[in-house]
Amino acid sequence: GWRCDAMCGLLSAAFDGNALQIQCYQCEEMKHNDCSTPEYIVNCTVNVQDMCQKEVLVKPDGIHYRKSCASSGACLIASSGYQQFCTGRLNSVCISCCNTPLCNGSKRKRPVPSAATSNLQTNQPLILFLLALKLLPLP
Template identity: 85%
Template structure:
């Protein structure tokens, strides 16, 4: 019984997104936003933990570069190019994010997803009781 409970807990943790791999869009010098399924890649586990997006304004239009990145490298690059992010000709903007496919197009504000767990104050005591019962069954 304990093995089943522990296995279920581990499965729910890993299926809830706690695995350390992220998916990002990846393309090099594209004239379009390259945010379609063919450009989705799996980033290197435990190394590339962020998505990076570069927007370059050139003579012939806007160019995009998207990729997986390590948090350190991405944050250093984005802060180093911040002064060049003007939106004008020869502008370079680099942004970093850490949720799946976050280097795609900007999402419009939408209602909260039903997949997210939100507890209102009335549900919190029952949630605590369930966690307590689950933990006590594991420890006994």
């Protein structure tokens, strides 16, 4: 009954060299449509793009969505860099990263977590990423 999630996937990928591939939703500048439907699903590049990225931009004509596969390093840097612009008001830009299949789809509306928990969520994938780097044999 033991559940194996992202951590386990990273560990097995590091140990038996199995390809780690996830699927994400991908779209460019979709207006009023968060493109979380099957026709937007793509296979990410094996072992390179290990995360899904979601950008939510608030513009005068409404909310725009941009989604893609991403490498964890690039996505985490982008999301932390844009944290100050993620206000929910006009010209707000929010970038989020996640590392489970199709995790950049639509989310049910939930209460906004406190600053402490959102920092925790941002740092967790980074820790997993660094751990995976440590485990991978160096060339």
